[in-house]
Amino acid sequence: MVPGYNQTRRPQVHFSPAVNFMNDPNGLFYYNGTYHMYYQYNPTGITAGNQHWGHATSDDLYHWHNQPIALSPESPDEGIFSGSAVVDVDNTSGFFGNQSSSNPGIVAIYTLNTPSKETQNIAYSTDGGYTFTKYSGNPVIDINSNQFRDPKVIWHADTKKWVMAVALPTQFSVVFYTSSDLKNWKKASTFSHHGWLGNQFECPNLVEVPVHNSQQQNSGETKWVLVVSVNPGAPQGGSFTQFFPGEFDGTDFTPEDDAARWVDFGKDNYAMQFFYGTENKTLGLGWASNWQYTNIVPTSPWRSAMTLPRQYALWNDPVLSWQFISNPTDMSTIMNKNLFSGKVTKSKNIKLGDGSGAYYFDIYVSQDQGQATQRANFTFISSSTKEELRMGLLMDNGPSFFIDRSGTKGFDYPLFTDKFATIQYGGIGGWHVYGVLDKMILETFLNEGEQSATTTYFSNGVLDKFSISLDTGLSATVNVTALKSGWDQKK
Amino acid sequence: MVPGYNQTRRPQVHFSPAVNFMNDPNGLFYYNGTYHMYYQYNPTGITAGNQHWGHATSDDLYHWHNQPIALSPESPDEGIFSGSAVVDVDNTSGFFGNQSSSNPGIVAIYTLNTPSKETQNIAYSTDGGYTFTKYSGNPVIDINSNQFRDPKVIWHADTKKWVMAVALPTQFSVVFYTSSDLKNWKKASTFSHHGWLGNQFECPNLVEVPVHNSQQQNSGETKWVLVVSVNPGAPQGGSFTQFFPGEFDGTDFTPEDDAARWVDFGKDNYAMQFFYGTENKTLGLGWASNWQYTNIVPTSPWRSAMTLPRQYALWNDPVLSWQFISNPTDMSTIMNKNLFSGKVTKSKNIKLGDGSGAYYFDIYVSQDQGQATQRANFTFISSSTKEELRMGLLMDNGPSFFIDRSGTKGFDYPLFTDKFATIQYGGIGGWHVYGVLDKMILETFLNEGEQSATTTYFSNGVLDKFSISLDTGLSATVNVTALKSGWDQKK
Numbered sequence: 001m002v003p004g005y006n007q008t009r010r011p012q013v014h015f016s017p018a019v020n021f022m023n024d025p026n027g028l029f030y031y032n033g034t035y036h037m038y039y040q041y042n043p044t045g046i047t048a049g050n051q052h053w054g055h056a057t058s059d060d061l062y063h064w065h066n067q068p069i070a071l072s073p074e075s076p077d078e079g080i081f082s083g084s085a086v087v088d089v090d091n092t093s094g095f096f097g098n099q100s101s102s103n104p105g106i107v108a109i110y111t112l113n114t115p116s117k118e119t120q121n122i123a124y125s126t127d128g129g130y131t132f133t134k135y136s137g138n139p140v141i142d143i144n145s146n147q148f149r150d151p152k153v154i155w156h157a158d159t160k161k162w163v164m165a166v167a168l169p170t171q172f173s174v175v176f177y178t179s180s181d182l183k184n185w186k187k188a189s190t191f192s193h194h195g196w197l198g199n200q201f202e203c204p205n206l207v208e209v210p211v212h213n214s215q216q217q218n219s220g221e222t223k224w225v226l227v228v229s230v231n232p233g234a235p236q237g238g239s240f241t242q243f244f245p246g247e248f249d250g251t252d253f254t255p256e257d258d259a260a261r262w263v264d265f266g267k268d269n270y271a272m273q274f275f276y277g278t279e280n281k282t283l284g285l286g287w288a289s290n291w292q293y294t295n296i297v298p299t300s301p302w303r304s305a306m307t308l309p310r311q312y313a314l315w316n317d318p319v320l321s322w323q324f325i326s327n328p329t330d331m332s333t334i335m336n337k338n339l340f341s342g343k344v345t346k347s348k349n350i351k352l353g354d355g356s357g358a359y360y361f362d363i364y365v366s367q368d369q370g371q372a373t374q375r376a377n378f379t380f381i382s383s384s385t386k387e388e389l390r391m392g393l394l395m396d397n398g399p400s401f402f403i404d405r406s407g408t409k410g411f412d413y414p415l416f417t418d419k420f421a422t423i424q425y426g427g428i429g430g431w432h433v434y435g436v437l438d439k440m441i442l443e444t445f446l447n448e449g450e451q452s453a454t455t456t457y458f459s460n461g462v463l464d465k466f467s468i469s470l471d472t473g474l475s476a477t478v479n480v481t482a483l484k485s486g487w488d489q490k491k
Numbered sequence: 492m493v494p495g496y497n498q499t500r501r502p503q504v505h506f507s508p509a510v511n512f513m514n515d516p517n518g519l520f521y522y523n524g525t526y527h528m529y530y531q532y533n534p535t536g537i538t539a540g541n542q543h544w545g546h547a548t549s550d551d552l553y554h555w556h557n558q559p560i561a562l563s564p565e566s567p568d569e570g571i572f573s574g575s576a577v578v579d580v581d582n583t584s585g586f587f588g589n590q591s592s593s594n595p596g597i598v599a600i601y602t603l604n605t606p607s608k609e610t611q612n613i614a615y616s617t618d619g620g621y622t623f624t625k626y627s628g629n630p631v632i633d634i635n636s637n638q639f640r641d642p643k644v645i646w647h648a649d650t651k652k653w654v655m656a657v658a659l660p661t662q663f664s665v666v667f668y669t670s671s672d673l674k675n676w677k678k679a680s681t682f683s684h685h686g687w688l689g690n691q692f693e694c695p696n697l698v699e700v701p702v703h704n705s706q707q708q709n710s711g712e713t714k715w716v717l718v719v720s721v722n723p724g725a726p727q728g729g730s731f732t733q734f735f736p737g738e739f740d741g742t743d744f745t746p747e748d749d750a751a752r753w754v755d756f757g758k759d760n761y762a763m764q765f766f767y768g769t770e771n772k773t774l775g776l777g778w779a780s781n782w783q784y785t786n787i788v789p790t791s792p793w794r795s796a797m798t799l800p801r802q803y804a805l806w807n808d809p810v811l812s813w814q815f816i817s818n819p820t821d822m823s824t825i826m827n828k829n830l831f832s833g834k835v836t837k838s839k840n841i842k843l844g845d846g847s848g849a850y851y852f853d854i855y856v857s858q859d860q861g862q863a864t865q866r867a868n869f870t871f872i873s874s875s876t877k878e879e880l881r882m883g884l885l886m887d888n889g890p891s892f893f894i895d896r897s898g899t900k901g902f903d904y905p906l907f908t909d910k911f912a913t914i915q916y917g918g919i920g921g922w923h924v925y926g927v928l929d930k931m932i933l934e935t936f937l938n939e940g941e942q943s944a945t946t947t948y949f950s951n952g953v954l955d956k957f958s959i960s961l962d963t964g965l966s967a968t969v970n971v972t973a974l975k976s977g978w979d980q981k982k
Contacts, residue, residue: 170810172750172812192748193748193749193750193812194748194750195750195751196726196750197751197752197811197812198914199810199811199914232891232914233811233914235727235753236727237891237911237913238912257683257684257685258684258686258746258749259687260686260687260750260751292891292912319690320724321684394905394906400723400728400783402905402906404905406897406909414883414885414893414895415885415891415893415910415912416910417908417909418897418908418909418910419905419906419908421728421729421783421905421906422724423689423690423724
C-alpha cells in the first residue's frame with residue numbers, strides 16, 4: 001500500500017492527498033491511457049489557504065499515483081486558484097513547436113489570485129502535464145476585478161475555437177470567452193442570474209453530454225450542460241453544484257428552460273469538473289466536502305477527498321424533467337470478494353469483511369401489489385459503538401429515499417446537516433439503490449443513476465455490519481462486494 | 492380561553508383548528524375590519540382527506556374565532572380543494588343584485604376534485620363569507636385534466652379584470668386566466684418550468700408588493716411577485732414555497748430573472764396565500780407543516796397550524812439579489828409581560844414565564860472589530876428533560892445562521908430534517924435575530940425580515956428557559972416578552 005493511506009477514516013477508493021488540505025479538482029484531462037487530476041492544495045496546512053495545484057495520475061481513476069506539485073505561487077500573497085487543462089494537439093498556442101505529435105503539449109488555464117485582483121493565466125507543459133512553465137505574457141484575461149475566477153476551457157469542434165467558461169461570482173454570472181490560441185481571448189456572451197443564486201457562483205463547466213431516451217438507453221444525440229457551483233448559500237447550506245441542460249453554439253449557451261436543478265441531493269459534492277479529452281464519454285468528479293465544515297472535519301493528517309469518478313448522461317424524465325444521470329466509472333479493477341448475493345425478505349445482517357474497508361452495495365427492492373405504506377431500511381452499523389449510518393425507502397409519500405448520518409457520532413456541528421431525502425418515484429421493475437461505502441464517504445445512486453447523493457460521515461467505530469430490514473410486502477435482491485484499495489498496487 | 496386549546500403542544504398565537512386535520516390556507520380576504528381565513532380541513536379525521544373549507548375570522552390576525560365549515564363536498568368522492576376568495580364590490584358576478592353596497596358579496600373560487608378530474612368552481616356568499624351557495628353553472632373552467640388546481644384570483648385594476656393564477660402541477664406550470672364576471676374565464680398566458688421544479692407545482696399566488704430600497708425603507712414603488720409551492724421534491728425535502736419577483740401586465744407575468752428563490756429557509760411553510768383586500772399592504776400566511784411528515788406528527792386531537800400572519804415587501808439586496816422581506820404583522824394585541832430587557836455579554840439564562848407559553852424574542856448582536864471566528868448561541872431549554880432547541884450565529888463562514896431541532900426528542904422520523912442554515916452576512920449595525928416561540932413552532936426572522944424560517948419542533952418537556960451564550964468579542968441587546976394567548980378573549 002502507498003505509505004500514509006491506512007488511517008481509520010482514510011478513503012480507499014476515493015482520491016485524497018496523503019497529507020494536508022485539498023479542495024476543488026482542477027485541470028482534469030485524459031491522454032494516451034492516463035488520467036491527470038490536479039487539485040487545489042495547501043501543501044503547508046490542513047485547512048484551506050496557500051493554494052497550489054497538487055497532481056495525481058491514474059489509468060483507471062481508482063488507483064492513483066501522487067505526483068509532485070504542478071503549479072505553485074511565486075510569492076506568499078499569490079494563490080494558484082482553480083482552473084482547467086487542455087491537450088493542445090495542434091500546437092494552437094505555439095508553445096510546442098519542437099514536440100512530436102505523439103507527445104502533444106498540455107496547457108493549464110488557472111486563476112491567479114492576488115490581494116488586488118483575480119486574473120486568468122496560462123502555463124504550459126512539454127512533458128505531458130508533470131511540470132509547467134508559466135506563460136511570460138500572463139495574464140491572458142484581466143478585467144480589473146477581484147471576483148473573476150475558475151476558468152474551464154474546452155475545444156469547440158464546430159467553430160474550431162477554444163471556449164472558456166469563467167465565473168463572475170458575485171454577479172451570479174458565467175462569462176464565455178473564445179480563442180484560437182489560448183492566449184488571446186474574446187468575450188462571447190454572459191449567462192446570468194439563472195438557477196439557485198446563493199451568495200456566489202464558482203467553477204462553471206461546459207460539457208457536451210449524451211442524451212438518453214430512458215434511464216439507461218443512449219439516444220445517440222447529445223446536448224450541452226453548464227454546471228455551476230454555488231457557495232455559500234446552497235439550499236441545504238453551504239456549497240452545492242447545479243446544472244443547466246441546453247444548447248451551445250460556440251458563443252452562447254441557451255438553457256432548455258428556466259429551472260434550477262442540482263446534481264446531488266447530499267451536501268458533499270462541490271466544484272464538479274469534467275475530464276478534457278475523453279472523446280464521446282462524459283467523465284467527471286467533484287470535491288466531496290462542503291465549505292460549511294471542511295476546515296474542521298475530524299480527519300488527520302489530511303482533509304477532504306474527491307467523489308467517485310462518474311460517467312454522465314442527460315435524461316428528460318417524463319415525471320421529473322431533466323436529470324443528470326451519473327454512475328461510477330468501471331469499477332472492475334477494484335472489485336474484490338463478494339460478501340453476500342441473494343434475495344432478502346424481512347431482514348438480513350451482512351458482515352462486512354476486514355479488507356480495505358470499502359464496499360459496493362447493490363439492492364433492487366420489489367413491492368407486492370396493494371401494499372401502500374411501507375419502509376425498507378439499509379443501515380451500516382458499528383458493532384463496537386452501535387453507531388448507525390442509515391438509508392431507506394419510505395413508500396408512503398412519493399415514495400422518498402432518505403439518508404441519515406445523525407447516528408454517526410464522530411463530528412457534531414450545527415451546520416453538519418443530518419438528513420437528506422429525495423423523491424424516488426420508481427425505477428425499472430422496482431427501486432434500485434446502489435453505491436459505495438468508503439470509510440468516511442457514502443455515495444448512493446438511485447434508479448440507474450438518475451439521482452445520487454454524496455454524504456461524508458464520521459463514525460467513531462468502524463461500520464462493520466450492513467443491516468437490511470423490509471416491511472411485509474417488500475423483497476430485495478442484494479449484492480454486497482468488498483472493494484480493493486486503490487492505494488494497493490494493482491494485481 | 493376558547494375550550495380545547497390548552498394542550499401542551501397547542502400553539503397560542505398561531506391559528507390551529509380545535510380538532511382534526513388542517514392544511515393549506517384558502518380564500519384569505521379582508522373586509523370592513525374583519526380578516527377571513529378558510530383552510531383545507533378534514534372534519535372527520537386527523538390525517539389529510541375528506542377536504543372541506545374550514546373557516547375562522549379575526550380582527551387582528553392573532554385572536555381567531557372559529558366559524559362553521561364554509562364549503563363541503565356533495566358526495567364522499569368529492570373534495571373541496573384549495574382556492575381563494577374575493578370581495579365583489581361592484582357585483583361583477585351578478586350574484587349580488589339585491590345587496591347594499593355596504594354589504595358586498597363574497598365569491599370563493601376553488602378546485603373541485605373528483606376521481607376523474609379537477610375543475611375550477613365558484614360559490615357565492617351574501618352574508619359576508621359565512622355561508623356559500625355553489626354556482627349552478629359550475630365548473631367555470633374545465634380542461635379535462637386531473638392535475639389542475641388551486642385557483643387564486645385577484646382584481647387587476649389597470650386592466651379592470653379578474654385574474655386567476657392556477658397550477659398545472661405535473662407540467663410545472665402556472666396558467667393565468669382573465670374574466671370580467673368570475674364566471675367566464677379566458678386563458679391569458681402560461682408561466683412554465685421556472686425555479687425549483689420538484690415533482691409538482693401547487694398553490695400559485697400573484698400579488699403586488701411594495702419595493703423597499705433598503706431592508707426597512709419603502710421606495711413607494713411596487714412590483715409583482717408570483718409565489719409557487721412545490722411538493723414533493725423541495726430542496727430540503729417534501730414541500731416548500733418559492734417566489735419570483737417580476738412584472739404583470741394583466742395577462743403575462745415576466746420575472747426579473749431566471750433565478751430560483753425560497754421564501755423560508757426552514758421546511759415548514761407551504762401553500763402561502765395573500766389576503767385579498769388589504770389595499771396597499773401585502774399580508775399573507777402559510778401552512779406551517781410539510782407533507783413529508785404532517786400526517787404523523789405528535790399532536791392531538793388536531794394536526795397542523797398556520798404560520799404567523801406576515802407583512803411582505805421586496806428588496807433587491809445588493810449582495811443576495813431579490814429577497815422577499817417578511818415580518819409578523821402588528822403584535823401589540825398579544826404583547827404581555829416583558830421577561831428580560833438588557834445587554835448581554837458572555838451569557839444569560841432567561842426564565843420563561845408560566846403564561847400562555849408563547850414568547851417573543853428580539854436580539855441584536857454586535858461584534859468587536861478584528862474578531863473573526865466566533866459563535867453566538869440562542870437556545871431554548873427544557874429544565875425537566877434537558878431537551879434543547881438551538882439557534883445561533885457562526886461568524887466564520889459568511890457568517891451563517893443556524894437552527895437545530897435535533898435536541899427536541901418528541902418526534903423521530905428520517906424525513907424530519909434536523910438542521911437548517913442560511914447566509915446571514917450582516918444587518919443594520921450588527922445581526923438582528925427575532926421571532927416567536929410557540930409551543931411547537933419556532934418562527935425566526937433575520938435582519939429586518941430579509942430572511943425567515945418556520946420550524947416545527949416537538950419537545951417532550953416544556954421549553955422553559957432561554958439561554959444566550961456569546962463568544963468573547965460579541966455582545967447582544969436582548970428583549971424577551973411573554974405573549975398573550977390568541978385563544979383568550981381580548982382585554
